[in-house]
Amino acid sequence: DIRVTQSPSSLSASVGDRVTITCRASQRITSYLNWYQQKAGKAPNLLISAASNLQSGVPSRFSGGGSGTDFTLNISSLQPEDFATYYCQQTYSTVYTFGQGTKLEIK
């Protein structure tokens, strides 16, 4: 199975900061990489599909990039509602896998 490794596992930042979360796949997955946001006690919410396609209704401060094995999720100017846990997911193989998550906390 394809392993997906996220870093960092946790991150402290302030409102207005720019942050980057990284996801690395154990083999090339072209652009089959998605990003989700999950708030406590809620189901995950799809932010970005196919590495860089921002979903409808998701603020433009979120952006994704990368291809092959290395991917990034960027948040350009953190807002209070962005403090949550973020997951990447590969859908290149028939067995999908998630990264272990990045918890974004307020500094």
Place this chain on the structure above:
Amino acid sequence: EVQLVESGGGLIQPGGSLRLSCAASGFTVSSNYMNWVRQAPGKGLEWVSVIYSGGSTYYADSVQGRFTISRDTSKNMVFLHMNSLRAEDTAVYYCARTQSPYTAELDYWGQGTLVTVSS
């Protein structure tokens, strides 16, 4: 409006069986890939299984041979049949839809149902 509502969770003894249900509305389950994803208490997301629109099914290694995904097109529902349950299967189980068969992102999720495996 797309909605997914899971049910069937509860407390079950190790070695037991349980069937989770996911009732869909606003779209047709047979026209989409449908997934189950779980989350153990305080842990991250773990993808469990998918059923393709054509009927093919795939599973995570951790549940292969114990869990079976199926669907009932007449009821527009998806199911997860879980056998030989273990303590490590304790989790909130989410049903999620894939709209695009090419990129396979999970675009709609249910609210989840809690399965607790304990004696």
